[in-house]
Amino acid sequence: MPHHQLIVVGGGLAGLRAAVEARADGIDVAILSQVHPGRSHSGAAQGGINAALANHPEGHDDTPEKHAFDTVKGSDYLADQDAAIQMTSDAPGVIFEMDHWGCPFSRFDDGRIAQRPFGGAGYPRTCYGADKTGHYLLHCLVERAYERQITMYVEVFVTSLITVDGACRGVVAYDMIRGGFEAFTADAVIMATGGAGRLYSNTTNAIISTGGGAAVAYHAGVPVKDMEFIQFHPTGLYTTNILMSEGARGEGGYLVNGEGERFMARYAPKAMELAPRDITSRSITTEILEGRGIGGKDFVHLDLRHLGAQKILERLPGIRDLAIHFEGVDPIEEPIPITPCQHYTMGGIDTDVDGRTVMPGFYAAGECACVSVHGANRLGGNSLLETIVFGRRSGAAAAAALLGKAGGGDVSAAGRQAVADEEATVAMLAARGADGEDPYAIRAEMTTTMKEHFGVFREDKLMREGLEKLIQLKERCARIGLRNAGGVFNVDLIRTTELEGMVDLSLTVAHGAIDRTESRGSHARTDFPTRDDERWLKHTMAHYPPGGGTRLDYKPVTLGTFEPQERKY
Amino acid sequence: MSAKERETANVGAGLWKGTGMWAWMLFRISGLILVFYLFVHVWVISQGRLGGAGTMNSFFKFFDKPFLVFLDLMLVSAVLYHALNGVRIVLMDLGIGIRQHKLVFWVCMVIAALALSLFAAKASSYIL
Amino acid sequence: MAMRTEVLEGSRGGMWPWLGQRVTAVLVLVTITIHLVLTHYIAIGHLSYDNIGARLAGGAVVVNDVVLLVAVVFHGLNGLRMVVLDWGLAGSGGRRVFDLVLWLVGIAAVVYGIWALWAWVS
């Protein structure tokens, strides 16, 4: 049974940055990841990462405070202001560090890191590497992890936590290459498993972004926060929902409806295409609902043609490749059909600015966590920043807690027990086999329910119908059958066992959304169209009571620096 | 751990369609033929020293048959192929034409073919 | 993940044989062209002991052929070595012996070749 001082679950940007930080402090740290860290979903990020470097000619008076203000305003004031300030003031430092570690950022002529404008930001402060920023950052951190000789268990799928006396002491995982469950014990665990986009059928997220880590924590009694806030990205490819980066609009792309008009003028006359994502997504959806989609269909056009071939090839080569390969459209010659798609889970495991959760020894960082810097709506370029800033902080906090402390004692008995429990569960699922409920049918129904009932626009009746369906699906989950047990690289096992967690997370979204009778950021209710700071300037906390169900309570938002005001762009 | 212990799929498949693959296989084979010939050649020449003019000339008489002239041409084509593909490789080593290597290959082959036809013309004029 | 990096450590050779192969390739290219044109083009079918002697009497041709001989022996045997290495036939154990044998064969071939040429020169 492998034991390490610190286990980091997830090899995305957040997990890697946490591990690299803890390792620098001399901690024995291991990364467990469902895919090789270099294949994590962070690599799909395109547009860039925010930091007030003031490199841009039009942004030389940019400061972290202004960045914090934009972040808080973008969040519709639901972000914790201390966390936002922490993130934006750490930002320049972590970006320079990534540069020192070799990240190939694009450059201005004077050799400094290039920056581009992004939605919802007062200054052009999004640092980028062409339109493959996430890929470059991710590989840079993978490289650092190899340099620091961090142990990596690759292709192990974590299914539950090992807890002893209420503290987290490791995880149980299905080892895909060896086949079979194994306990990995530790003195502390950092969860960094990314987002839960796959709750929705229309998502820009990777197939493995199923919210696994958040669900594991939730099941173990750690509350998840603000789950009802789901970001819809304005520009996903029409047929495959693959993302067309905000960078495309940052570089000057137009959004055009079926009547050939730049309709953003109606919704955000100043910011136009560079309004924040929630507003832009709603504008597109409104256009489509009112019949002004292209040819009356449910998409509009992202038009880059006026940028010219050279700019497209230089700044947006990846976008062009994706459009060609996945939509059969060359943006140099044709406009790209796009539609809003689920993109980001603002909510997640409730943590403080150092990744700590209510469970001792258990930390979380990245998209699976909710420090609360994005509040009700995340700004483009802020989540890559979040992964690195809070990955680093949680790694440092975990290391500090572990340093000079004797190990927490032998927990191999608990580990063995946890493995036995997991094996028993799987045996039970397998015993039902093909007679049980079809997990893929449940999954398909769940994802379409989420798309249709908890989408860009929400309304009480519609959501309650959706909740009803989800509750039924949850019941069916109790009868799931697993048709292929055991063996190596068992995709069926993974996709079946993760399903219940996905349904549970969907339920937190549904309950949070129904109860929140206001519109704030990405949570747009047609029956409650305005923000209600009086009653709802607070975080939703969802708890998983033993025995099932969803219990909600609320937690105040940390204010203090910026006074809530109306959001106009 | 040896990579060879476990099952591997489609051994032998790969990119046999690629110009580079064929070019390299032929290059290797021609090189090896030439190495073999090199030693034969040195041995033949040494007959001059060992056996004097008589032995040497009887060798040349023996080589003077059309079939062997044909073999001689085959040898020349091996040299030409190897030499011109070798030129392409040395150019690639110098960083020239890496992305256009297929084009360079065919240009080299045209040159090789031209040179070979010169030799062939000469040889046929001799045989006929 | 099982790491095999230790297997990669300690490999020898590299740039020099590689560079040698290129340099000799260029030398061979020049000298063999001269050699081929003289023998297989101009003199094809008319080869004889005296004919060879006549050409070699020029001196420059002797130099050409000796350079060709040295270069082509290195090139050919180093090429052979590359092929053998690729197919893993000279695993770490036999490597030194193999390299030594190639050097000996090469030197012997050059010496023998020059000795043979001297039939005409002297």
Next chain:
Amino acid sequence: MPEAKFHIKRYDATRDAKGADRYDDFVVPYETSLTVLEGLFHIQEHLDGALSFRYCCRASICGSCAMYINGRYRLACQTNLAHVHADVITVEPMPHLPLVKDLVCDMSDFFAKYEYIKPWLIRETPAPEREILQTPADRKKLDMPIDCILCGACYSSCPSVWTEDNYIGPAALLKAFRFEVDSRDEARKVRMPSWDNERGAYRCHTITNCVEACPKELNPTEGIQWLKMAAVRRRLFGKAK
């Protein structure tokens, strides 16, 4: 609804003898378009749950899904039916790599070799307070190699890898190039021994299968050739880059 025929190579160590050639056929219905990866998921969900394959981003950026599709190296997620001009989609794992199961190859050697060339920026001078300046021209030199997604297609396609287990292969060499050519890197002596040997750059015979195979249309050969010349420049002329 139109249908796509799949012909898929299977392997399960507990069931198939080494070298066994087991293929399974499936029919997958679709609406307007279908990628090979979507097809595999349909099969896994509805026809044979035991089918194993790697997946993650489904947007051709993570490098999980490199496979051998109708005789070509491709990313399953990036390959649409329309790209495969054939009645039957034949899907096989990448050739010449050890198999784990079905379409999943063992990539541990691939990554061990990647690690071996020290794929990280190495500096001797202390880092400045802000970014290390790099001109756009120097940055441009990185454009090609940084787009590598470590999918392994080039590695699987290279005859030098087939014949020599210890050749570190095109992907790792491309990474070595990526760092050696970076104006910020100062690892002149530290990294060079890992690729400047007969199991490194010089084992490459410029066969260029790697170029044909790369689904990101990169050119590992170019990087490897640069490395060879860099070694000559350093040894003979003492130049750092």
